[in-house]
Amino acid sequence: MELSLHRLRMLRELHRRGTVTAAAAALHYTASAVSQQLAQLERDVGAKLFERLGRRVQLTELGRLLTEHAEEILGSVERATHALEEAQEPLTVKLTAGVWASVASGLLPSALTTLAGEHPGIQVRTRELAPEDTADAVRDGTLDLSFVLDYSDAPTRWDPGLERVMIAVERLHAAVPIGSVPSGAAALADLAEHPWILASPKSHFGKAVRVACARHGFEPKINHEVEEQFTAMAMVASGLGVTLVSDLGLTLRPPGIDVVPLTTPLLRTVSIAYRTKASRRPALNLVIEAVRGAAAELGLAV
Known part of the structure; x- marks a missing residue:
């Protein structure tokens, strides 16, 4: 057989x-x-x-x-x-990482450039997935590692077969049409009467923002349900409503919007997840260190 x-x-x-x-x-x-x-x-x-x-x-x-x-x-x-x-010198490894738009644009260019300069034998290929799907793809072996999110207002359950290393802590900011919020900062409740542009409640992001709004005493009036932060910001720039955007999401910021800090911070952590049995892989650890370095350059280090 x-x-x-x-x-x-x-x-x-x-x-x-x-x-x-x-x-x-x-x-x-x-x-x-x-x-x-x-x-x-x-x-x-x-x-x-x-x-x-x-x-x-x-x-x-x-x-x-x-x-x-x-x-x-x-x-x-x-x-x-x-x-x-581990036995090869220098390391010659191909890894596949799960990413989403703001990570791909905000963290990876610097991290992969550094990695290529210091360890040219390590090749990192990426696959864009919804943040909710990346951890499952690591567990199943489809990916070697993935970026995952956790929100202060809506923590996620964790698979005991995976490990994660925190890479960055991001704040969420209000993205509003220019001039629509006159002060330099806003409470989340100040946005209660505005129309909202927000991801669906099935996404971690959409769920976390809805939970935060409820904690501040209101339910957002969602006129447009879109998943990508860049798409939401483009709609904000057209005057269609307000949204929240992360630090890394701001790398995709279009013209025509104001970014307003929230008086009560909403935070989310970005981590790298991998299978527990892969924890000793030298190439994996070098990738993690390169991404940590990129987060530190942006002032987002843990």
């Missing part, structure tokens, strides 16, 4: 997700491709590994047994890869 690592990863993801569609989405394949590979895995093993229950797939006893061994096998492959990295 010859077992394919590729198919074992699919089996592991199916066990985690419960449906072929969800497993395919996590692995960036089509559902039909995953189904075909899992069917081939059954043929390779010569036994039934799955049972369909409506839209979900349940592993048989043999399927669960193989999944347990798949975790061990794939973990051993990852550890072997890390050991080979």
Whole structure:
């Protein structure tokens, strides 16, 4: 019997997700491709590994047994890869990082330039995801590391299989049409009567801002629901409402808006998440230090 690592990863993801569609989405394949590979895995093993229950797939006893061994096998492959990295001098490693727009524009250019100068063998490729999705992609092995957020008004639950290192602390500021807030600073409640431009409550950012507004005694009147800070600021510049924007988000600031500090600070932390078993990877630690340096240059260091 010859077992394919590729198919074992699919089996592991199916066990985690419960449906072929969800497993395919996590692995960036089509559902039909995953189904075909899992069917081939059954043929390779010569036994039934799955049972369909409506839209979900349940592993048989043999399927669960193989999944347990798949975790061990794939973990051993990852550890072997890390050991080979450590043995090379200089380091020659490719890492994939999960990012979003303000991190990609505000932190990465300086960090990756520094890294390329000091450790040219380390290549960091990026994949833009919603901040809510990056930690899951690290846990699943799709990414080697990712940037993650935590808000003072809406802390997130943390996966015990991941570790995180704090990189930066950002303040949130009010972004308003020019001249619409006359004072040099504003309480959040001062914005209660303005129309708002805000991310959906499904996002960490949208949820955190709504919680903060409720704590200050009002529910924002949201006229426009958009996810990207740059898009929200562009709409503010057109006079369509107000929003909140982070320090890193200000690197994308368009003309035509005022940025007003809040009298009661709203904070969020930016961290790098990685799998616990990857904590000793030299390349990972060098990337973290480069990003920390970039945050320090911006005055955002922890």
